[in-house]
Amino acid sequence: MIEKKDIEKLASLARITIPEHEIEKVRQDIGAILAYVGQINEANELSDKNSIELSVESSYHSGVKNVMREDGEPHETGKYTKTLLASAPKTEGGYIKVRKILQ
Amino acid sequence: MIDIKNLTIQKAHKHLVDGDFSVEALVAEYLKNIKEKDGDVHAFLEVFEVREQVNKAQRMINEGRATLLTGIPIAVKDNILIEGRRAGSASKILEGYVATYSGLAIKKLEDAGAIFIGRTNMDEFAMGSSTENSAYGPTKNPHDLSRVSGGSSGGSAAAVAMGGALVALGSDTAGSVRQPAAFCGVVGLKTTYGSISRSGLIALGSSLDQIGPITKSVSDAEIIFNAIKGPDPLDSTTLRESEFDAQKNRYTKKVEKTIGVPRSLVDGDGIATDVRENFNLAIKHLESLGYIIKDIELPHVKYALPAYYIMLPGEASSNLARFDGVKYGLHVPGDKLLDEYLQTRGQGFGPEVRRRILLGTYVLSSGYYDAYYNKSQEVRKLIAKDFDEAWKSVDLILTPTSPTLPFKLGEKTADPVSMYLADVFTVPSNIVGIPTISVPSGTREVEGKTLPYGVQFFSPLCREDLLFKVGKEFLGE
Numbered sequence: 097m098i099e100k101k102d103i104e105k106l107a108s109l110a111r112i113t114i115p116e117h118e119i120e121k122v123r124q125d126i127g128a129i130l131a132y133v134g135q136i137n138e139a140n141e142l143s144d145k146n147s148i149e150l151s152v153e154s155s156y157h158s159g160v161k162n163v164m165r166e167d168g169e170p171h172e173t174g175k176y177t178k179t180l181l182a183s184a185p186k187t188e189g190g191y192i193k194v195r196k197i198l199q
Numbered sequence: 200m201i202d203i204k205n206l207t208i209q210k211a212h213k214h215l216v217d218g219d220f221s222v223e224a225l226v227a228e229y230l231k232n233i234k235e236k237d238g239d240v241h242a243f244l245e246v247f248e249v250r251e252q253v254n255k256a257q258r259m260i261n262e263g264r265a266t267l268l269t270g271i272p273i274a275v276k277d278n279i280l281i282e283g284r285r286a287g288s289a290s291k292i293l294e295g296y297v298a299t300y301s302g303l304a305i306k307k308l309e310d311a312g313a314i315f316i317g318r319t320n321m322d323e324f325a326m327g328s329s330t331e332n333s334a335y336g337p338t339k340n341p342h343d344l345s346r347v348s349g350g351s352s353g354g355s356a357a358a359v360a361m362g363g364a365l366v367a368l369g370s371d372t373a374g375s376v377r378q379p380a381a382f383c384g385v386v387g388l389k390t391t392y393g394s395i396s397r398s399g400l401i402a403l404g405s406s407l408d409q410i411g412p413i414t415k416s417v418s419d420a421e422i423i424f425n426a427i428k429g430p431d432p433l434d435s436t437t438l439r440e441s442e443f444d445a446q447k448n449r450y451t452k453k454v455e456k457t458i459g460v461p462r463s464l465v466d467g468d469g470i471a472t473d474v475r476e477n478f479n480l481a482i483k484h485l486e487s488l489g490y491i492i493k494d495i496e497l498p499h500v501k502y503a504l505p506a507y508y509i510m511l512p513g514e515a516s517s518n519l520a521r522f523d524g525v526k527y528g529l530h531v532p533g534d535k536l537l538d539e540y541l542q543t544r545g546q547g548f549g550p551e552v553r554r555r556i557l558l559g560t561y562v563l564s565s566g567y568y569d570a571y572y573n574k575s576q577e578v579r580k581l582i583a584k585d586f587d588e589a590w591k592s593v594d595l596i597l598t599p600t601s602p603t604l605p606f607k608l609g610e611k612t613a614d615p616v617s618m619y620l621a622d623v624f625t626v627p628s629n630i631v632g633i634p635t636i637s638v639p640s641g642t643r644e645v646e647g648k649t650l651p652y653g654v655q656f657f658s659p660l661c662r663e664d665l666l667f668k669v670g671k672e673f674l675g676e
């Protein structure tokens with residue numbers, strides 16, 4: 097059972113303010129969704145978890161692998177800086193500006 | 200006067216090349232429709248200034264360099280970046296954001312000379328099945344303005360249905376291309392995961408997202424797919440051509456013209472009686488075309504939707520961590536940096552997005568990760584095995600696209616779980632990565648309005664060709 101303090105904790109972890117008057121509705125909604133998704137526990141009882149191995153044909157997930165490339169061919173320094181900084185709400189001298197975090 | 204009602208890409212291309220009408224005249228027809236109808240429908244968040252694109256396309260035609268897509272007006276969902284244009288996933292948190300680059304799909308269309316006519320409305324960050332979660336108000340169904348257009352690519356589907364664009368791009372994470380296509384009476388295609396690059400698509404659930412076309416015909420969907428597919432170094436999950444072909448060849452010469460129907464899913468709870476009746480008519484039609492229909496079992500598919508609502512919030516909560524008021528979009532000032540994060544995200548995200556981020560944070564938290572996220576990945580494998588088994592005896596699978604006809608605006612907004620159930624038929628293909636196409640399947644008069652049905656065909660990985668073949672036969676193209 098999800099409680100009010102759980103919602104507050106999640107909101108703090110997710111860096112989202114939830115207004116006090118909305119917390120109860122969010123708590124009920126998340127409770128209902130968790131009850132719904134809990135069904136998947138039945139699915140796993142049907143099969144031995146360790147036996148699930150996929151053939152190459154089954155799905156793209158069977159062939160999932162890390163894709164790496166060698167370091168190299170860097171673009172010219174500063175090539176995209178101006179364009180990207182133009183999106184930032186606050187900048188100063190080619191940097192993104194944020195509030196001081198060390199007092 | 201150009202008859203855009205019956206226009207296809209191929210027909211438009213021929214007229215443009217033959218000089219029957221100019222790119223400008225063609226685009227003007229669509230702009231006229233938008234002006235007349237979009238005040239009611241609200242498919243577009245912005246209609247672009249197209250002059251330069253029109254001139255470029257006309258030059259390509261005049262100089263004999265036209266491709267099939269030169270001069271074709273395309274509407275683009277608001278979560279797909281076009282360099283230099285606004286994009287915002289219909290969210291206040293991206294208010295004012297201008298895209299700094301175009302993804303591969305957009306670049307390919309641009310090189311082909313297509314015209315981007317405007318950006319379309321959607322559920323905020325593609326979270327929803329009705330476009331009612333847009334921060335800019337819902338898109339209404341062009342067939343009945345009291346009903347939803349579907350979602351999350353509701354704007355794209357409505358744009359095509361009302362003649363605001365010849366084709367549109369959407370994105371499909373759980374049915375977001377196919378369900379609105381069905382609701383608006385047009386064709387929607389979700390392709391094999393990895394066949395179309397996700398670069399330039401604002402991420403929702405990275406293991407599920409695919410860009411997909413919404414069109415008036417299966418042939419048009421095929422043309423767009425061929426134009427935008429292909430590997431991309433900027434999306435490491437894209438398939439190389441050799442990988443795509445190897446996968447495709449695994450399924451050749453197995454079974455032909457045999458369609459499986461997962462009866463227990465189609466006859467399940469919450470599927471409207473009229474949808475089932477329409478579905479049975481579709482089966483009869485396919486039989487008359489020489490297809491063999493077989494009942495099949497997909498025992499774990501009933502867990503696809505609950506598994507999805509674990510994996511998707513998890514992936515979305517992580518993808519949406521980048522929206523913090525520092526790098527782009529909305530910035531709400533506060534006393535401390537932490538306050539700025541909390542306020543920007545609290546005010547910038549709408550209720551459904553906040554709900555899913557909290558849910559995702561929960562299922563990924565250390566105490567619950569195994570019980571939820573990991574388990575959902577196990578279920579994913581079970582479902583993949585079900586399909587694997589099915590492909591031994593059939594080469595296509597058929598279901599309705601949506602469990603109901605388009606519903607009324609506001610009908611499902613109070614209860615998130617009832618909205619989630621709208622994805623019951625579409626979500627399995629995203630879970631296992633297989634391609635699926637939704638095609639119109641007749642209509643029904645309701646309260647004096649003609650509402651469209653849709654059915655969808657699933658095929659094995661990389662067998663889009665089978666979908667195009669059966670889709671064309673089904674629609675008599």
